[in-house]
Amino acid sequence: MSGTLAIGIDIGGTKIAAGVVDEGGAVLARQDGDTPATDPEAVLAAIGDIVERLRRDHDVAALGIGAAGFVDASGSRVLFAPHLAWRDEPLRDAVARRTGLPVVVENDANASGWAEWRFGAVQGEPDVVLVTLGTGIGGAIVIDGEPYRGRFGIAGEFGHMQVVPDGLPCDCGNRGCWEQYASGRVLTRRGRAAAEEGTPLGRRLLDAAGGSVDEILGLHVTAAARDGDDEATGWLADVGDWLGIGVANLAAALDPGVVVVGGGLCDAGDLLLEPARAAFSRSLTGRGHRPEARIVVAGLGADAGLIGAADMARARMR
Numbered sequence: 001m002s003g004t005l006a007i008g009i010d011i012g013g014t015k016i017a018a019g020v021v022d023e024g025g026a027v028l029a030r031q032d033g034d035t036p037a038t039d040p041e042a043v044l045a046a047i048g049d050i051v052e053r054l055r056r057d058h059d060v061a062a063l064g065i066g067a068a069g070f071v072d073a074s075g076s077r078v079l080f081a082p083h084l085a086w087r088d089e090p091l092r093d094a095v096a097r098r099t100g101l102p103v104v105v106e107n108d109a110n111a112s113g114w115a116e117w118r119f120g121a122v123q124g125e126p127d128v129v130l131v132t133l134g135t136g137i138g139g140a141i142v143i144d145g146e147p148y149r150g151r152f153g154i155a156g157e158f159g160h161m162q163v164v165p166d167g168l169p170c171d172c173g174n175r176g177c178w179e180q181y182a183s184g185r186v187l188t189r190r191g192r193a194a195a196e197e198g199t200p201l202g203r204r205l206l207d208a209a210g211g212s213v214d215e216i217l218g219l220h221v222t223a224a225a226r227d228g229d230d231e232a233t234g235w236l237a238d239v240g241d242w243l244g245i246g247v248a249n250l251a252a253a254l255d256p257g258v259v260v261v262g263g264g265l266c267d268a269g270d271l272l273l274e275p276a277r278a279a280f281s282r283s284l285t286g287r288g289h290r291p292e293a294r295i296v297v298a299g300l301g302a303d304a305g306l307i308g309a310a311d312m313a314r315a316r317m318r
């Protein structure tokens, strides 16, 4: 399938992923780069370069941007990006001027959720909640087959639901946010602490990270757990436990049919999801007397954000 082509760009805290996407959700060409995190002008220039390169070989009709931040309800401004330099940034119009294309700006998790609903793991499900687990937690809501953005565009920021009073500090300025307990950063934090203490797992992680504590990441912990390390497996189970509790809260509020879990931490598979499902069933209000939402792994992997952004831009043209 090809039809009308659109470019999707997924702008995360550290990486930009971009591609030309056809009407069937297939990615026909790729351009990836690093996010210039400190300067909105540099991000704009990077977007311009990527679009120019992708348009050399493809005739595209629209451009969708999935941005790791709070996007206003009109899809024109990034109000706030906890991990980036944007503060009330008029991104849509700036990119439209630069590229001459119709531009749609969406929250990155909303774009991923849309892609999973259109082409991925939850096609045709009317009521879906997406939880993306990376360094933080992103989220998206589909209600009755439509993305739900909220009155001000900021719905689905599940990572910043406060779950522990006076808990760990978060980049958003609050304390005790869910993403401090149920995302990849938990593994990173515990891994680095263990390396500094010199525990057996800490030494193993330090080796895997090339001898530098600051290079230890969640993926090293996941690899150790997959290798059968009991302590690393326990850390993943702790994260899964918090994940299940949070998802039970989301089910109490939204009653979805399916919860789709995406993001890099999904590589842990059942090491994460089995404890999450157990905690979900344990915590769900009215358990035993109501249907339970399924918890499934996302189908499109890291490309979901750019595929969804492109598709939303194409949909907006119609």
Ligand SMILES: [Zn+2]
Pocket: 159, 160, 170, 171, 172, 173, 174, 177
């Ligand atoms: Zn927060």
